[in-house]
Amino acid sequence: MPxxxxxxxxxxxxxxxxxxxxxxxxxxxxHGYAEVLLGGRWVKVSPTFDAPLCKRMGVKALEFDxxxxxxxxxxxxxGRAFMSYDRIHGIFHDVPARFLAxxxxxxxPRAHAxxxxxxxxxx
Numbered sequence: 532m533p534x535x536x537x538x539x540x541x542x543x544x545x546x547x548x549x550x551x552x553x554x555x556x557x558x559x560x561x562h563g564y565a566e567v568l569l570g571g572r573w574v575k576v577s578p579t580f581d582a583p584l585c586k587r588m589g590v591k592a593l594e595f596d597x598x599x600x601x602x603x604x605x606x607x608x609x610g611r612a613f614m615s616y617d618r619i620h621g622i623f624h625d626v627p628a629r630f631l632a633x634x635x636x637x638x639x640p641r642a643h644a645x646x647x648x649x650x651x652x653x654x
Contacts, residue, residue: 533568538620544612575600
């Protein structure tokens, strides 16, 4: 099945205070998602949150019907804003790893320092 990478800046409106502190705000730059070619058109899919995490966050798990886009959930179960796509960076044939290796520490110095110190997964 043909597939390709796409990247966008997204806002996580329900991120935890610790995550917001580490990331320096609610915008998550260069969030990756996939596009798959189905029925002659590219369909956007973002398999970011699994069912157990969705349940903990009070968000309905994404359902993929095989024909429609399945992007991040815009609202939680209570109708509060959850995720939004703010800036589309485009489609890539491969992960721009060298670019991201420079860009992520620049954008997220606190998170980068926490990762290097082994603290991010525990926070």
